[in-house]
Amino acid sequence: MSPLDVRQLRAATPGCQSGIVHFNHAGASLPSQATLDAIIDQLQREARDGPMEAGEQGAVLMENARSAAAQLLNAPTRAVAFAGSGSAAWNMAFQALGPWQPGDRILVGRHEWGGNLASMQLAVQAGARVEVIPCDETGAACPLALASMIDAHVKLIDLTWLPANSGLINPAQAIGEVARRHAIPYFIDAGQAVGQVPVDVQALHCDVLKSAGRKHLRGPRGTALLYVRPDFLQRLNPAQRDVFSAPWSPQGFDLRDDARRFETSEVSFALLAGLGNALQEMNRLGIERVWEHVSRTSARIRAALCEIPGICLHDLGAKQSGLIAFNLAGWDAFELKRQLGLKRINIGANGVAYTPLDMQARGLPSIARISVSPLNNDHDIERLMAGLRELRG
Known part of the structure; x- marks a missing residue:
C-alpha cells in the first residue's frame, strides 16, 4: 500500500479524524463512513x-x-454463515459436533482462546480430555508433535491461529495437513487472522473456521463469520433450531443442507449490511496488500519499542503478526492502557483469562497489546512512542 492509499483510507474513516490514535484493531477496529452509511440506510x-x-x-x-x-x-457461498459473535459461532459448531464420550480427546494449541476452552467444559464434564499440542523451539504449535499424539480417540483438533497475547502466527496449514491425513475434524479460531492475513480455507484443510466482524475486517460489533466445509456439514447437529435453520415440510423439520443451519430467522439486517460493506471494502483493497502493510508497520513498531528502556516484547514464532504484546517495567498492563487512553492513544490489554494456557506457561499475569491496521501511519507511531516514553519517565 502506498502513502496515498493510507491517506484515502483514513479520509474515509471518521475515527481517524477524531484526534485519537487507534492501535486496538485486534479488539475492534474503526469502520468506514460507508460502512456506517450502510447500517443507517437499512x-x-x-x-x-x-x-x-x-x-x-x-x-x-x-x-x-x-x-x-x-x-x-x-x-x-453455501459454506458461510453469520452469527452475533465469534465466540457464539465457534460454540455452536463445537456443541454440534457432540455428543462427547468418556475417553474422547480434544487436542489444542497452547495459545487457545479462553472462550473456546470454556465451551469445551461441557465435553470435559462428559468425560472428554483437553490436551495441549507441544510447542516447537519458536513457541508455535508443532505439527510433528501433533502427529505423534494421534490415536483413535482424538475427536477434534482445534487451533487459535493468531493468539491474542503475542505476535505468533501458528502453522495452521501444516496442522490442517495432519488433521486431514488422519480424517480428524479441524477447527480454526481465525478471530485475529481474517482481515489481517490471507485466509484460504481450501489450503488450510479446515472443517470449521470462525472470525469476528469487529476486528480487522472493520465491521460492526455483533457480527461474525462461520465457515463450515460442505462435506463436513452433515457431521454437525446444532441444538439451536428454528423455522429458518430447520424449515418445515410435510415430512417434518429438516436441517438446511448449507451453513445456514447455524443461523436463525431473527437477524440484524442493518448490522449485516454494514458487515457486507466492510467485506467488500476489504476485497477491493486486497488482503495481500493489507498484510504487507501491517507486516511492515508492525516491524517498525517493534524496532521502535526495543529502543525504549524497560519495554519487554512477548513475541513468539518465526514470523510475527500485527499483534504486538509487551510490558513496560513498573507498569500494570491495564493501567498503562488507561494512561495512554488519557493521552488519546488506544491500545489493548489482556489478562490470563484470554489465553490461560500460554499465559500461565510463560508466567505472564497480563500483557499490553498494540495491534496494527492499514489505517495506521507514521504520525500514529510517533504519538505512540512519545506517549510510552513520557510514561516511562
Whole structure:
C-alpha cells in the first residue's frame, strides 16, 4: 500500500479524524463512513417501510455479505454463515459436533482462546480430555508433535491461529495437513487472522473456521463469520433450531443442507449490511496488500519499542503478526492502557483469562497489546512512542 492509499483510507474513516490514535484493531477496529452509511440506510428503510417489509432488501444485503465473505475466504457461498459473535459461532459448531464420550480427546494449541476452552467444559464434564499440542523451539504449535499424539480417540483438533497475547502466527496449514491425513475434524479460531492475513480455507484443510466482524475486517460489533466445509456439514447437529435453520415440510423439520443451519430467522439486517460493506471494502483493497502493510508497520513498531528502556516484547514464532504484546517495567498492563487512553492513544490489554494456557506457561499475569491496521501511519507511531516514553519517565 502506498502513502496515498493510507491517506484515502483514513479520509474515509471518521475515527481517524477524531484526534485519537487507534492501535486496538485486534479488539475492534474503526469502520468506514460507508460502512456506517450502510447500517443507517437499512435502519432508515426499516423505519420508513416497516421492519418486516424492509426485510426483503435486508435479505439481499445479507446475501451480498455472504458472497463477499466467501470471496475473502476462498469458500463456496453455501459454506458461510453469520452469527452475533465469534465466540457464539465457534460454540455452536463445537456443541454440534457432540455428543462427547468418556475417553474422547480434544487436542489444542497452547495459545487457545479462553472462550473456546470454556465451551469445551461441557465435553470435559462428559468425560472428554483437553490436551495441549507441544510447542516447537519458536513457541508455535508443532505439527510433528501433533502427529505423534494421534490415536483413535482424538475427536477434534482445534487451533487459535493468531493468539491474542503475542505476535505468533501458528502453522495452521501444516496442522490442517495432519488433521486431514488422519480424517480428524479441524477447527480454526481465525478471530485475529481474517482481515489481517490471507485466509484460504481450501489450503488450510479446515472443517470449521470462525472470525469476528469487529476486528480487522472493520465491521460492526455483533457480527461474525462461520465457515463450515460442505462435506463436513452433515457431521454437525446444532441444538439451536428454528423455522429458518430447520424449515418445515410435510415430512417434518429438516436441517438446511448449507451453513445456514447455524443461523436463525431473527437477524440484524442493518448490522449485516454494514458487515457486507466492510467485506467488500476489504476485497477491493486486497488482503495481500493489507498484510504487507501491517507486516511492515508492525516491524517498525517493534524496532521502535526495543529502543525504549524497560519495554519487554512477548513475541513468539518465526514470523510475527500485527499483534504486538509487551510490558513496560513498573507498569500494570491495564493501567498503562488507561494512561495512554488519557493521552488519546488506544491500545489493548489482556489478562490470563484470554489465553490461560500460554499465559500461565510463560508466567505472564497480563500483557499490553498494540495491534496494527492499514489505517495506521507514521504520525500514529510517533504519538505512540512519545506517549510510552513520557510514561516511562
